[in-house]
Amino acid sequence: MTRTHRLFQLMQTLRSLPAPVTASALVNETGVSLRTIYRDIDALRGLGAVIDGEAGFGYTLIEDATLPPLAFADDELEALVLGLREVTVIGDPALAEAANSALAKLKARLPARQTHRLQHAVLDARRFGRPPEPGIDVRALRAATWDEATISFHYEDAKGAVSRRQVDPLSIVYMQNAHMLMAWCHLRSDFRAFRLDRMRDLGLTGAHFRPRRVPMLRDFMERLRAQAVERAKDRALQG
Amino acid sequence: MTRTHRLFQLMQTLRSLPAPVTASALVNETGVSLRTIYRDIDALRGLGAVIDGEAGFGYTLIEDATLPPLAFADDELEALVLGLREVTVIGDPALAEAANSALAKLKARLPARQTHRLQHAVLDARRFGRPPEPGIDVRALRAATWDEATISFHYEDAKGAVSRRQVDPLSIVYMQNAHMLMAWCHLRSDFRAFRLDRMRDLGLTGAHFRPRRVPMLRDFMERLRAQAVERAKDRALQG
DNA sequence: GGTGTTCCTGACAGAAACTGGCAGTACCCC
DNA sequence: GGGGTACTGCCAGTTTCTGTCAGGAACACC
Structure with a gap:
């Protein structure tokens, strides 16, 4: 292994292992001496990496x-x-956590000039009130949607009636006051939108609809768009 | 210059210059011999870079x-x-454009496995209706805020009364139904929030309040937080 | 203060890698 | 064929790297 190779390897290690990474861990990984690791860290610093090293x-x-x-x-x-x-601020704690984590990763990859801008950004988002809490584990729903797995749940409609549904989940849509699951409903043999706060008892059925999510979602969106156009026409006729 | 340094430099050059880059151009840039450049290219290939080299x-x-x-x-x-x-979907066309552009740049830097996920993401955002249109150029407002430049504008309050304001803009906040400018108002000598749709005739005053935006914004947020706590206490007393 | 853990730096002799020059090969285009 | 350009092996001299050893510093904990 050339030194250059090793320097690349060290950078990979420093990126991927949780901090702090000790010099002796780097010795174990590369097989070179402790003194050489200290030199390599120095070389990486000379190449521009900012590496904090605290004794102990x-x-x-x-x-x-x-x-x-x-x-x-x-x-x-x-x-x-x-x-x-x-x-x-959207009302999904796991997503919020992912957003903060993504922001930190972006920060690590920005030039120093822009880090300040990221930390003290001019734009901000706020909400008063919250959309109603989902009645199901949204992370599980996201995973099922991505996996193109048919799911089941109980659904309470606007009148309070509860029905059991089997659906192919296509997309989760966030609007101002509600979070919606866009899906193909096996009970109605049609596209339906379900409010996450009215869903209960999410389960997997074991069935899959892969690889049809993307075209199905496209059809559903087309449908909604056509309906919006119809509604606009109706309004124009009455107006 | 160490060899490692030079290898990094060569990668930067290959990334930034339009293809094809000749070995003699690399000689001119680094000051090493042609033979060494050939060796360096070989070393970069050994490190995993895929570099096409055609004679002539x-x-x-x-x-x-x-x-x-x-x-x-x-x-x-x-x-x-x-x-x-x-x-x-927030209602600011220039920001929407920037968001699409940022998305494209992210896509270019993701591993191929994740590009699919980005293109067919499960989560989506929708809005029905729009917040009221801003009465000013929001891009100019963003720039002024970032530059910590005092601005002037006409403001129509909820009752329709119009006043001329000079403010130090601190942050632009996006909420469900309104976009707000958080600022220090010179007329009222106090923090104030202004709805963007009620602002007209945005102008620069030539005055600057740099470098005070960040601490002032912190104070304003503290103020709002304290007021929210006060309001919650009042509600508890009445309830 | 003492102990343990860990980062840090200089010096030295021997080992390893690098360099430029030279020679020869190959490919593409006019 | 000639020009432009990538490619590889060889060699002697130069430069860099390595491990060992010694000494120092910082931090946390008892």
Whole structure:
């Protein structure tokens, strides 16, 4: 292994292992001496990486400057931050956590000039009130949707009547006041939208509809668009 | 310059110059011999870069395998996509454009496995209706806020009365039904929130309040938080 | 203060890698 | 064929790297 190879390997290790990473862990991984690891860390620093090293603690990769930075324009960055802030206020704690985590990863890959902009972004998202709490585990629903797995649940409609449904979940849509599951409903043999707060007892059926989610979703969206156009026409006739 | 340094430099050059890049151009850039450049290209290939080299033509970087791809977990990716989709429906066309552009840039830096997930994300954002149209150029407002430049505008309050304001803009906040400018108002010598749809005739005053935006915004947020706590206490006393 | 853990740096001799120059090969295009 | 360009092996001299050893510093904990 050439030294250059090893330096690349060290960067990978510092990126992927949880901090702090000790020099002796790097010795075990590379097979070189402790003194060489210290030299290598120095070389990586010379290449622009910002690596924090505290005696008795270990190394932390602060800035990965050996990489070309992500090149976002300022307004793209503001859009990213605002978007992730929107997700944190949307009312889904697991998604909020993912959004914060994504934001931290972006931060690690931005040039220093833009880190400030990310931390003190001009745009912010706020909500008063919350949409009603989902009656099911949304993370499980997301996974099932992505896996194109048919699900079952109990659904309470606007009048309070409860029915058992089997659906092919296509998309989860976030609107101002409700979070909706767009799906193909086996009971109605048609597309239906379900409010997440009215769903209970989510389960997997064991059946799959892969690989049809994307075209089905496209059909459903087409349907909704056509209905919106119809409704606009009806309004024009009456107006 | 160490060899490792030079290898990094060569990668930067291959990324940034239009293909094809000749070996002699690389000689000119690095000051080493042609023979050494051939060796370096070989070394970069050994590190995983896919570099096409045609006699009489030059080098083309096909795959930049020396870079780790952006490493987002699946739910982080869904959060990013949902967030950017939220921004596209928020009612600000310039921001929507920036969001789409940011999405394209993310896509270019994801591993192939995740590109599919980004294109056919499970989560989506929708709005019925729109918040009222801003009465000013929001892009100019964003720039002024970032620049910490005092602005002036006419403001129509809820009763229809119009006043001229000079403010230090601190943040633009997006809520369900209104977009607000959080600012320090010179007329009232106090923090105020202004609805963007009630603002007219945005202008720069030439004055700046840099570098005070971040601490002022912190104070304003603290104020709002304290007021919310007060309001909750009042409700508890009455309830 | 003492102990343990860990980062840090300089010096040295020997080992390893690198370099430029040279020679020869191959491919594409005019 | 000639020009432009990528490619590879060889060699002597140069440069860099390595492990060992020694010494120092910082932090946490008892």
